[in-house]
Amino acid sequence: MIARHPTIDWKSIKAAGNIYRHEYEGVEERIVWTTVRDFLGDLEAAVLSELARLDP
DSSP states (O other), X not given: OTTTOTTSOHHHHHHHHHXXXXXXXXXXXXXXXXXXXXXXXXXXXXXXXXXXXXXX
């Protein structure tokens, strides 16, 4: 999946996930909102594309 979507910044997604899972008490709401607003659209498109590959 990662190779099929080279425009996605997978390293940053992994880093953000680690912060959200392990340092969630220190994460500011504006950072979460910025992530949702600016970055999840591309990730959603990649996931939907991968799900479509599973449906024959």
